[in-house]
Amino acid sequence: MTGVKELMGQSVWDAHGVWVGHIVDVRVKRSRDTGLQSHTLMGLLVSANRAPWLLSVTPEPDGSFGWISRLATKVLYARCTYVPWEIVDAYGDGEVHIKGSRKDLERV
Numbered sequence: 001m002t003g004v005k006e007l008m009g010q011s012v013w014d015a016h017g018v019w020v021g022h023i024v025d026v027r028v029k030r031s032r033d034t035g036l037q038s039h040t041l042m043g044l045l046v047s048a049n050r051a052p053w054l055l056s057v058t059p060e061p062d063g064s065f066g067w068i069s070r071l072a073t074k075v076l077y078a079r080c081t082y083v084p085w086e087i088v089d090a091y092g093d094g095e096v097h098i099k100g101s102r103k104d105l106e107r108v
Helices: 051-055 067-076
Strands: 011-013 019-033 036-047 081-084 088-092 095-098
Touching: 019 081
Parallel strands: 011 095
Antiparallel strands: 011 019, 019 036, 036 081, 088 095
16 A cells, blocks of 8 residues: 555546546544554545645645644635545556546545
8 A cells, every 4th residue: 555655645546537636635443453553544535736735735634724823724725635545546656546436525
């Protein structure tokens, strides 16, 4: 499996060859099994605007955002699209291909 860091910035294409955008964030679910922490990749946050990724808008260590980061995140991520990991068909070489159409994806 590709690591999260390798996914960041990759181009996402739908089944019809339409460009969806670049991966700017990932959504993971943390589970604790037998005392070990593991993470499951739930989906990708994709934007046609690369600014959020380039600006490295990230939460504080406690998981919260400062007010400036919250404002920047709302503005920069306003037109992002959520791609559930279940619909990812293939990935590698800087590209992610999904099953289905861009039109069917949920806007965040």
